[in-house]
Amino acid sequence: MVGSVITDREYYDSQLTLVQDEAEFLFNFIPYGSILRGNVASDEDAALHRFFHLNTGQYVFxxxxxxxxxxxxxxxxxxxxxxxxxDAGDFWYLTSQDGELCIGSMPAAEWHRM
Structure with missing residues (x-):
């Protein structure tokens, strides 16, 4: 499991920059070469990737x-x-379940108790 606390700026900008361990984990499920290089608007379909959202039990793109x-x-x-x-201040994370890439979040205080 990898992730980090969402900063106020990340929440405001609605974007996370994945650091090395987060990116390396993700590349086990989404190959490096399959990720779009360029802005989302350049190819909206290629920019979308599927994650299983552990908090809701549904897939998100x-x-x-x-x-x-x-x-x-x-x-x-x-x-x-x-x-x-x-929310800003929550801990977001990537993990795997049954060989599938999963995403989730929890209050940071809960994360620190784990």
């Missing part, structure tokens, strides 16, 4: 891109409309 084609900065976009936008 979120935008995941390398927004700067020449850099490996990986960005995951939060979206209330798509079903995943935890």
């Amino acid at each position: 979120l935008n995941l891109v390398f927004p700067k084609p020449e850099k490996d900065e990986l960005r995951l976009y939060l979206s209330e409309e798509r079903g995943f936008k935890p």
